[in-house]
Amino acid sequence: MSTISVIGAGGMAAAIGGLAARAGHTVEVTSRETAKAPMLAGQVGAGATRGTFGAAPAADIVILAIPYAAVLDMVRQYREGLSGKLLVDITNPIDADFRGFVTSEDSFGAPEIVKVAPADADVVKAFNTQFSHVLAARPGGGNPLDVFLAGDDAQAKGRVSACIESLGLRPMDTGSCPWRGRWSTLSC
Numbered sequence: 105m106s107t108i109s110v111i112g113a114g115g116m117a118a119a120i121g122g123l124a125a126r127a128g129h130t131v132e133v134t135s136r137e138t139a140k141a142p143m144l145a146g147q148v149g150a151g152a153t154r155g156t157f158g159a160a161p162a163a164d165i166v167i168l169a170i171p172y173a174a175v176l177d178m179v180r181q182y183r184e185g186l187s188g189k190l191l192v193d194i195t196n197p198i199d200a201d202f203r204g205f206v207t208s209e210d211s212f213g214a215p216e217i218v219k220v221a222p223a224d225a226d227v228v229k230a231f232n233t234q235f236s237h238v239l240a241a242r243p244g245g246g247n248p249l250d251v252f253l254a255g256d257d258a259q260a261k262g263r264v265s266a267c268i269e270s271l272g273l274r275p276m277d278t279g280s281c282p283w284r285g286r287w288s289t290l291s292c
Contacts, residue, residue: 116231120231120271121152132153134156170195192264195232228261255280
């Protein structure tokens with residue numbers, strides 16, 4: 105199994121981190137709210153550790169489990185520490201009341217992350233169509249939940265697909281991200 109770093113301390117961080125820990129992955133949890141990270145690490149269990157906010161994540165796979173409104177600043181802050189990492193973008197660029205997008209018509213979030221991430225970091229969109237309570241409950245009556253993913257690098261998508269499968273979920277590769285247009289907002 106691999107090491108997975110989760111940046112964030114909300115419901116999605118807990119759900120994905122918990123699934124990863126139960127699947128045998130080593131999990132590192134980091135939050136800018138220093139009191140939340142050790143609590144979440146305890147909740148995730150299985151020896152999950154607390155990372156230091158701002159320090160380079162320990163893992164090669166980094167789950168960006170924070171709201172879109174904060175993700176660009178966070179990627180800028182971590183920039184050098186994300187070099188060579190595989191970033192899993194779970195965000196959706198929607199406004200607080202869920203009535204519209206916070207990005208322009210020619211962008212939908214992931215391309216903005218690509219712009220501020222190190223050039224040697226890969227970005228794969230995944231988990232953004234799931235809800236934390238659904239992931240945490242692991243419903244399905246023996247049938248795995250589908251997790252859509254998209255990205256431009258086949259090897260990076262393969263690594264994310266393998267990680268998703270290891271969590272007892274079913275990866276659904278929606279192809280590459282053209283990094284433009286609203287049609288792919290849900291998958292990219």
